[in-house]
Amino acid sequence: MVTVQKMELKAAARIISGNEACAWGARYARVQVISAYPITPQTTIVERLSDFVEQGEMNAEYIRVESEHSVMASLIGAAYNGVRTYSATSGQGLAYMHEMLHWAAGARLPIVMGIAMRGMAPPWNIWADNQDVMAARDTGWMIFFASTHQEIFDTTIQMYKICENHNVFLPAFICLEGFVMSHTEMPVYMPDQELVDEFLPEIPKNGWPHFFLDPDRPITHGNLQNPGGPAISPDCWYYEYRYLIQKAMENAKQVIIDVAEEYQKKFGLYHGDLIEKYRCDDAEVALVSIGSLADQAKVAVDLMRDMGYKVGAIKLRCYKPFPAEQFQELANRIRVFPVMERSMAFGLTGGIASVDLKAVLYHHPKHPLVLPVIAGVGGRDVRVEDQIEVLKAAVEMAETNELKKDVILSGLHQ
Amino acid sequence: MPEKKYWKWKEIETHKCIDDLPPVPLSLPNYGSMGATGDWRTFRPIINTDKCNQCYFCWMYCPEAVIDIDSDGYPTIDLDYCKGCLICVHECPKKAIDQMREKKEQYEEE
Numbered sequence: 001m002v003t004v005q006k007m008e009l010k011a012a013a014r015i016i017s018g019n020e021a022c023a024w025g026a027r028y029a030r031v032q033v034i035s036a037y038p039i040t041p042q043t044t045i046v047e048r049l050s051d052f053v054e055q056g057e058m059n060a061e062y063i064r065v066e067s068e069h070s071v072m073a074s075l076i077g078a079a080y081n082g083v084r085t086y087s088a089t090s091g092q093g094l095a096y097m098h099e100m101l102h103w104a105a106g107a108r109l110p111i112v113m114g115i116a117m118r119g120m121a122p123p124w125n126i127w128a129d130n131q132d133v134m135a136a137r138d139t140g141w142m143i144f145f146a147s148t149h150q151e152i153f154d155t156t157i158q159m160y161k162i163c164e165n166h167n168v169f170l171p172a173f174i175c176l177e178g179f180v181m182s183h184t185e186m187p188v189y190m191p192d193q194e195l196v197d198e199f200l201p202e203i204p205k206n207g208w209p210h211f212f213l214d215p216d217r218p219i220t221h222g223n224l225q226n227p228g229g230p231a232i233s234p235d236c237w238y239y240e241y242r243y244l245i246q247k248a249m250e251n252a253k254q255v256i257i258d259v260a261e262e263y264q265k266k267f268g269l270y271h272g273d274l275i276e277k278y279r280c281d282d283a284e285v286a287l288v289s290i291g292s293l294a295d296q297a298k299v300a301v302d303l304m305r306d307m308g309y310k311v312g313a314i315k316l317r318c319y320k321p322f323p324a325e326q327f328q329e330l331a332n333r334i335r336v337f338p339v340m341e342r343s344m345a346f347g348l349t350g351g352i353a354s355v356d357l358k359a360v361l362y363h364h365p366k367h368p369l370v371l372p373v374i375a376g377v378g379g380r381d382v383r384v385e386d387q388i389e390v391l392k393a394a395v396e397m398a399e400t401n402e403l404k405k406d407v408i409l410s411g412l413h414q
Numbered sequence: 415m416p417e418k419k420y421w422k423w424k425e426i427e428t429h430k431c432i433d434d435l436p437p438v439p440l441s442l443p444n445y446g447s448m449g450a451t452g453d454w455r456t457f458r459p460i461i462n463t464d465k466c467n468q469c470y471f472c473w474m475y476c477p478e479a480v481i482d483i484d485s486d487g488y489p490t491i492d493l494d495y496c497k498g499c500l501i502c503v504h505e506c507p508k509k510a511i512d513q514m515r516e517k518k519e520q521y522e523e524e
Contacts, residue, residue, distance in 0.1 A: 106438070107438050108437040108438055169437055210436050210437045210438060211436070211438060211440055218442075218443050219440050219441065219442060219443075220440065220441045220442075220443065221438050221439065221440050222438055222439060223439045223440070223441050225439060237432075237435060237439065240432045240435055241435065241437075241438070241439065243432070244432075244435060244437060248437075
């Protein structure tokens with residue numbers, strides 16, 4: 001049995017779907033508790049994990065529950081005891097567990113969750129869309145977008161190291177686009193299990209250092225905090241506990257950079273830290289995009305470079321904490337940032353990431369332009385030609401230094 | 415009746431400033447960190463020891479755990495924290511717990 005397993009793990013690369021990459025990442029991280037409720041397009045993640053548990057390849061507790069709300073509630077209960085936890089969800093399921101997302105972040109539990117992103121209903125849509133994750137962007141969870149299957153696998157392993165860092169202790173999403181990534185197949189290199197065990201921190205035997213559940217030492221956690229200040233009564237620290245989450249987000253920025261570098265040293269794989277820059281050194285325009293769009297943008301940039309345009313691409317790998325410093329540094333050279341995404345900030349012009357990028361660059365002395373681009377909503381195909389068109393419009397705006405359009409609605413049938 | 419132990423917050427919460435705060439607030443079990451919640455009560459439960467057969471259903475069902483057992487084996491209610499939900503009245507198989515509306519004067523006396 002052992003030899004069979006070893007042979008399996010030593011295979012250098014296997015061709016698997018994005019969902020399987022999530023499941024393999026959780027398996028390599030030696031997750032101890034998995035809670036699952038099926039929802040398209042995520043279902044095959046938890047399906048594959050149940051295979052692993054059933055076949056005895058993974059030593060984990062697999063909990064089947066009646067709803068997504070209970071998925072997160074059971075993972076919170078498990079994580080309180082100081083174990084490594086994993087689950088996956090999509091669209092409406094993520095919205096249903098929204099209340100518990102706040103609890104997981106507020107209780108500072110290092111839960112990792114895979115999100116196969118899909119459109120929100122109505123009208124019903126199960127295809128690639130960022131709207132579900134963007135609706136959870138202010139819950140205190142770290143948000144990562146993967147653009148290749150290898151990145152999904154590597155980020156899942158990296159996330160446990162980031163989340164369980166003593167200066168962070170926050171939960172995290174690893175997002176992949178429904179069907180575009182979740183159900184397509186790519187070769188994924190998998191390292192030796194021993195190396196992953198060396199890379200990941202050991203799980204403390206008596207729970208996380210900030211607290212643990214113990215029947216011999218009953219405690220209350222997450223107590224009621226009054227609005228007043230500490231001078232009035234001792235339990236008035238709500239504002240301060242909220243601020244500690246923000247502080248942990250700030251700490252996470254450096255941890256993410258360090259972990260990405262460490263992973264590169266150990267396994268030779270690197271997907272960028274908070275962002276990934278592609279041909280940005282002398283670029284005047286850089287196309288910022290999320291997920292698979294970012295991978296495709298590299299092709300568009302290569303074609304534009306062949307035509308003699310000075311353009312680059314930026315992959316927004318980590319969305320929360322937002323890579324503000326990196327963008328402020330890039331804005332010293334880059335004139336226009338078109339931001340292409342599959343979500344809409346209703347009531348504002350453009351997408352949600354473009355609104356955040358505008359906020360980050362508003363006080364920049366060089367006043368770079370941010371051009372919101374909405375594309376691929378509800379899984380609509382985004383072609384390289386569409387990205388080239390956006391880049392050409394941005395190059396034109398860079399020449400005149402004027403934002404000629406509030407938003408580009410790429411691929412909208414008028 | 416056993417002596418009440420008033421654990422103070424200070425035992426676990428020694429923090430004075432934000433740098434001392436743990437990532438999540440913690441406390442040891444203690445009596446009434448929100449003050450005497452007995453004044454929320456509209457109806458007061460009164461145990462009639464003549465009828466009581468010491469089954470302790472009231473002790474078991476009390477959601478606030480304010481019912482203790484005295485030295486004679488009868489249940490007693492800590493009225494400082496009893497919110498008057500009257501679950502004990504409902505559950506008592508001997509109908510040994512009466513309910514009485516709280517009056518304004520009683521609070522003033524107390």
